[in-house]
Amino acid sequence: MMDVTKYGVGYYPAPKSEYRWVRKDHIDKAPAWCSVDLRDGNQSLIVPMSLEEKLEFFGLLVKIGFKEIEVGFPAASETEYEFLRTLIEQDLIPPDVTVQVLTQCRDHIIRKTFEAVQGAPSAVIHFYNSTSVAQREQVFKKSKSEIKKIATDGAALVKQLAAEYPGNFRFEYSPESFTGTEPEYALEVCNAVLDSLEPTPEKPVIINLPVTVAMSMSHVYANQIEYMSDNLKYRNSVVLSLHPHNDRGCGVADTELALLAGADRVEGTLFGNGERTGNVDVITLAMNLYTHGVDPHLDFSDMPAIVELYERVTRMHVYERTPYAGALVFAAFSGSHQDAIAKGMNWRKEHGLHQWTVPYIPVDPTDIGRTYDADVIRINSQSGKGGIGYLLQQKFGYDLPPKMREHFGYTVKAVSDHAHKELPPEEVFGVFRSTYLNKQSPVSVQEAHFIQKSGIFAVVTVSVNGQARECSGQGNGRLDAVCNAVKAACGMDFTIETYSEHSLEHGSTSEAAAYVGLRWADGSTTWGAGTDTDIIQAGIKALASAVNNK
Template structure:
């Protein structure tokens, strides 16, 4: 039995709680993004990236459009140090991109960091020290004033070294383990650091608030951020940043609420990689903005290529249900969902709508490089007529009549259930063709011809059944009517031609045509289809199949 009594809420509310952020119902522009894949994400990998892998990841992040990238903890290892030197010395940092490095507020680590940064064209130096109650008590065994002095001393040294090191530097400070820190105390440390740096609108500093271990509901974090936003010194010269982790599974909500509460910037990783449950997922955050019609300033149009690169470099996997990116996130197996999606897509095409409004699909899958034919509707034993009809139409141009679509839906569901597997478009087409196009097992039409007789058409049919041939003649008011009358005479059966429809399977003049025939008798409709460049032949064949299927019931 789990003992819930040993846990308590470990967060602190600010001295004054306001909820101005609650009155904002959307985010109107993208925040500044900083990818920490190469540092925070990399340190969480079972096998951290080597130099070449880090270079490949750096290039991928640039291609996506990140303008700020935390590239290394230079004092942590030779690989980190060498990577930073490589991108500086090889001039691999684009003019519009700023790299970021991280350092603890410890003198020898700060000095090593500036050694690695020499000659950097644009770099953010990210200073941090832990400030929470349990870290102060259990790890550092220092007082509030002593912890604050660590931050101030680090800020002073950053300013001194930046003045004597070739390069262009911006400063950032994080009260690490903020969720377990008294909010007014964290604010006091941040303002003390800012008093050293004295930023202004032309030379800004960054204050970064991390949910190092997420321990509160997102609205609590928003109230904390709003308090810091309203009481931060030198506010016009400060970029207020957040760095959410995902321990409670609320990292995305933390980031979005924080932006509403006054944050200007978000640090995170692709697909949420990071320590424990990970960092906030920038892919999801950016695509959430995109789905609201806001330019996210990041390009995920080649999502599959990004996934493949990420999985290769990190040896992690993007889950099938990962928002916007997973293999199954745009896929409907449910029959009712499939039907709604199919109708929504048809409505959009018919009305030439510039706005994406399709049931169950928050964004157009094509925007992230997915396709309708293989990703949106897939058929298994839970599927229905809408999905089956949609797949036949998208992949083969076959537009099934409503009644035939329902019957075909049950056929596909049964086959999927029996085979205990999902059916591909090709397998569904094969089922359709076997049942409605090639089904002439009871009798065959070997040949037929027409001639006019007055205002009518005479059909002559040569039929083979069980190895015996017979020729039948019949009169009708058209080609199909005369064929139908001949079949009625041959089979001694009465039915009504209750449905007939045809359409082309392509736009070229030589394209195949498909005809559908529905024959009603005894309260049931028997369906058949014919495919041929000549529509008369397609129609006659469709009737032949429908009658073969009727014969199966005798």
Template sequence: MKTQKYRPYTRIDLPDRTWPSKVIDTAPAWCSVDLRDGNQALVQPMNLEEKLELFQLLTNIGFKEIEVGFPAASQIEFDFMRMLIDGNRIPEGVVIQTLTQSKEQLIKKTFASFEGAKDAIIHLYNSTSTLQRDVVFKMERKEIVALGVAGAKLIHELAKDSDVKVRYEYSPESFTGTELDFALEICQAIMDVWEPTPENPVILNLPATVEMSTPNIYADQIEWFCRNLPSRDCALISLHGHNDRGTAVAATELALMAGADRVEGTLFGNGERTGNVDLVTLALNMFTQGVDPELDLSNINKVINVYERCTKMSVHARHPYAGELVYTAFSGSHQDAINKGMDAIIHDPQSFWEVPYLPIDPQDVGRTYESIIRINSQSGKGGVAYVMDKDFGFKLPKEMHPGFGRVVQEIADAQGDELSPDMIFHAFEKEYLFNSTGYALKAFNVLKRHLDNDEESSTAEVEAMLEVHGEEKWIEAVGNGPLDGFCQGLRDTLGLDFTLHAYHEHALTRGSSSKAVTYIEIYDQDNESWWGAGVDTDIIISSIKALLSALNRSDNKNN
């Protein structure tokens, strides 16, 4: 690795910086640039119909400012602008934004593109970075300032004669590669032309056109700029992050703490190179802190579907908040913690959302709990129990989790892939509910129940027909209840040696045809523990089935 080719980014001299102690407690003004930055980054740019569908999605989410294109750069961009205006497709309260370089013919065509709109933001930019001045434009500082000022003057003149309420925005492109004093100088020169007021501020967009440093340095740059701008109350400081270093979200958050008012970005971070800052992640980061992001992302699946259809891009499975797998745990320890956290939330629904490994409630963005825990060879007993509960209603006793977990683990190891919930349930049926190789119930009756005043001395007479290793066996016995009587009959008639150790039951379904499930643990003659399960509309029969299930599992260890 030729590290000698590179040098560290220059730090900002700001020893009394204040942003580290600030918090984000209100949403910024949002501006989507999906239809411009996002569109120009696509292998196959959107057609008019796709642009319109995405525009409608953005307005439904709640964006009030949308940069719809660079209408002077291509005919489809111009035509889309006219489609929105002539078709009266711009909702009340939404302002369209257009981009233009500081060139006379481009500015004039831009004004022609939004003629007839109620209001519009015209976004002027020219590159100011040291590198581009030296390598691309071969221009001195004063020439760069003159270029920007000339464009600002023309825009100001055309705006006076326009019926559109024009708002002004200026970007010193590649702000992060520009000397701070020069960025301030050119922005002040533009403001002198446009003469903003606190009631009608200019937007000064300070883009990390290329992300060149750690996020804290971008925050320092923004705080320095906000401090040193003479008419700070006449400007909205806007951020426009790119993700070259993979830290655009963090850089934008710190820059908001440093005093910025507005954020430009895209859904899911689509944009040139490694992308723009991701507005979905930014907004939902705020949401998880109890801050209203003022964007409606409650149906994240719809947002993903429209985005993927229009852009032909895919949202990564691990994308924050939106990815297919971001609410899914395969790890056994994670699954156990999530299972316990979800149980605590169910028992205290008025509490704050506090579930291990889930910083947001999936239901708040329109996801379900169905895929929170998925099972593969890395999973554990808690995850398996969660699937059995949430997908099928079986609330396995905690002491039963290890045994069934081992059953599923063996299947997952052999499969070498994820197990679906149905595969897990079929394993449960095979191991517990349909395991009748040794003992199968054919008939069961409670003949009499004797209820004395002392409940502990009540008795029950039972009879049962079993198939035991292929032979029918008739059992008659008396016990202090139907299950106890059946146990006594198994010992007396078949000579079985076991101890009933634990009993759990719960309703499996509701209604007139509801079923119950019973879980029973026995200790066999070798003092080994075996769990069984049974399901029936009769709770007594479900307990008899559960006992036989446990005996069958014990019997199978020798076969």
């Protein structure tokens, strides 16, 4: 049974809340990014990645554009030690990429970390200790001064070893469980660490303030970040970093508001993979910037390939509704949505717009390696005529007249409803083909010859149930003349209510497509479509198809 009384406020609001960040309505530049996929992400997997898989993932992160990549906890695991050494010894770290290694504030672990990182082009030594009330009281059973000493002792040792070992080292300190720490005390510890490390603008120190466990609403975290940013010593020599987890489902919101509040850097993972509910999703953050016109300096132009590699090496699944990357995030099944999207796409094309303003679709799918026809308009029993017609036009080149498009929409929806499934584009086209296109039974027009005589006079050979007969008809145009001949041959009563045509540019063909809607004496309407390299023949085939649909 649920019992709300056991829970209370476990976080500590900032003592001075200026709320300056509230007055900003957007983030105007990308933060520095650090991928922690190979540490947080890997340690959260049921089956951690093999060495080969880690190397492949590292290559992906480099390709995407990460300049800082946390590669593991080399002093705590032989596997992670081997991975780091492989990167270094096989010269797999580009000169503009910095590897980051994690270590607790413990003497022997820090020393082994420096051994592991020897030879790297550049490295961030990320040391941490927990400062929260719960950890101080329940885990370490130490006072505030004792916890602070762990941090400053760690800082002194990394500074000493950096001077003893060859290499280009930078430092990062995290007061782990920052969100469960009194902000005044977190500030005291961080400033003590900074005093020990003595950062300069040329060699800044990263102060990382993690949402190790999310405890508050996002604005509380933003206030904490603003407070720290305002009060940290050496602020022009400090890179203020974020490391949000997603326990409350607010990882992206926490990060975006904290960036408004003064943070400079973000640690996160692709697709938010991490412990418990995960780390913040860097892809969502970066693409949110992109859709606001801010270059994230990360390349997600081939999202399907990123998803494929990620799923293969982590054995995790990218949820279909994951922002930007999920298989269905651009999919519109709703008829009204499909209609709006189709009209928006056409509006953009007709007006030659560069700006992206299409309804319901916040980013151009082609920017991230997706397609309109396969990803945007998806067809099932909820779909509408606009979307179905748009798919047929974009994928196969057939631009149906409006009333025929409506008839076709209901036909496709009925097929999907009966089958209880989504119809892929090829099946949608199959319904169109079998229902309307070039239907030549039981009636077909085998030959037609025309004479200019009081309009157009047509001599037509019509086959009805396999029996050919010659007949004639007069009309104000060729198709009208053929129509009157067919009516005479078949004893039918109809008129052409709708006719349209266009060139059909699809594949390697150079055909014309024609559409005919017939109004019958009983008030019903039938539709047909025809294709041929000759536009007159295409119209005649469309006429026969419409007759055969009675």
